[in-house]
Amino acid sequence: MELDNIEKLLEKYFEASTTVAEEEALKIYFSKGKVAPHLEQYAPLFQYFSNAKKERFTRQVPLKPRKNYYKWISVAAVAVLAFGIYFGPDRYRDYQEQKEAEFAYKETRKALDLLAENFGRGTKKIAYLNQFEETKQKIYNNN
Amino acid sequence: MRQSEFLNVVMPFKDKLYRLAKRLLVSTEEAEDATQEILLKLWSKNEKIGSYNNVEAFAMTMTKNFCLDRLKSRQAGNLKLVHSNYGETSTPLQRQVEAKDSASWVQKIMEELPEQQKMVLQLRDVEEYDYDEIAEMLDMKPSTVRVALSRARKTVREKLMKKHSYGIG
Numbered sequence: 096m097e098l099d100n101i102e103k104l105l106e107k108y109f110e111a112s113t114t115v116a117e118e119e120a121l122k123i124y125f126s127k128g129k130v131a132p133h134l135e136q137y138a139p140l141f142q143y144f145s146n147a148k149k150e151r152f153t154r155q156v157p158l159k160p161r162k163n164y165y166k167w168i169s170v171a172a173v174a175v176l177a178f179g180i181y182f183g184p185d186r187y188r189d190y191q192e193q194k195e196a197e198f199a200y201k202e203t204r205k206a207l208d209l210l211a212e213n214f215g216r217g218t219k220k221i222a223y224l225n226q227f228e229e230t231k232q233k234i235y236n237n238n
Numbered sequence: 239m240r241q242s243e244f245l246n247v248v249m250p251f252k253d254k255l256y257r258l259a260k261r262l263l264v265s266t267e268e269a270e271d272a273t274q275e276i277l278l279k280l281w282s283k284n285e286k287i288g289s290y291n292n293v294e295a296f297a298m299t300m301t302k303n304f305c306l307d308r309l310k311s312r313q314a315g316n317l318k319l320v321h322s323n324y325g326e327t328s329t330p331l332q333r334q335v336e337a338k339d340s341a342s343w344v345q346k347i348m349e350e351l352p353e354q355q356k357m358v359l360q361l362r363d364v365e366e367y368d369y370d371e372i373a374e375m376l377d378m379k380p381s382t383v384r385v386a387l388s389r390a391r392k393t394v395r396e397k398l399m400k401k402h403s404y405g406i407g
Contacts, residue, residue, distance in 0.1 A: 108391065109388065109391050109392055109395060110388055111384045111385075111387040111388035111391065112384075115366050115368060118362075118363065118366070119366070136398060136399060136402040137395075137398075139343060139344055139398065140344055140394065140395070140398060143342075143344035143345060144344075144363045144364050147257065147345075147364045148257075148364050148365070150253065150256070150257055150260070151253050151256070152252050152253050152255070152256035152270065152273050154270050154273070154274060156274050156277045156278065156281075158241055158244070158245075158277075158278070158281050
């Protein structure tokens with residue numbers, strides 16, 4: 096490209112009135128290496144711009160469908176809660192009843208035990224009556 | 239929108255997002271974090287993406303706002319501008335740029351510009367968007383974009399001249 100033209104473009108460039116294509120032409124001119132001595136000072140600028148465009152974003156970004164996951168967790172939580180509210184009191188009542196029944200059973204057993212003990216005492220006493228009967232029989236047999 | 243479709247939409251401009259983020263935040267790691275954040279935000283809105291007429295401009299605006307927020311909170315939190323990529327030689331590109339010493343001057347000069355001029359220069363001279371697109375991305379008038387761009391270019395030229403005539407920056 097003609098030197099004249101480049102000088103004009105540079106002037107326009109600093110007034111920010113160049114088009115993208117004209118700026119492209121400047122970049123190409125300054126990247127060739129054959130730059131006119133009085134324009135050499137501008138070379139680093141355009142070389143830097145060309146180089147800066149080569150930088151890349153290399154990190155891998157983990158794209159997980161995070162949103163859905165949370166949604167399902169909340170659905171599960173609500174289900175558990177509803178289940179608990181619906182069946183919870185029933186179960187509790189059952190549990191309470193069972194405890195009462197156990198208590199009643201224990202009490203009854205205690206009472207029956209007491210009764211049995213007393214009956215036992217009674218039978219021992221009655222055992223003497225047996226002896227009385229035996230002796231009576233002996234006496235009858237002898238006569 | 240499926241993951242593969244999303245990637246097809248996003249892939250062509252993800253590097254541009256990253257470069258804009260890096261221009262503003264300077265640090266490579268922070269720019270990567272910012273880009274990742276923006277991509278994840280876009281992904282979480284993926285059902286609505288179809289209704290945006292220009293996803294690229296929308297993503298650029300998001301990046302701009304995100305980075306400016308980061309810069310603001312960094313100032314508010316009194317945190318220092320930390321970046322470790324001064325002596326980093328991991329990327330061959332970095333070395334390539336650093337090797338051309340005067341080219342890295344340009345980078346340093348650009349770091350000194352005000353944020354708006356930085357963004358305009360980045361979007362125009364590196365990414366080669368036209369004025370209307372830049373105006374849409376940065377929420378400015380096209381004429382204001384032109385003024386900011388001219389100012390930025392002249393500042394860069396002035397500082398580059400100084401360095402050029404003294405030899406060392």
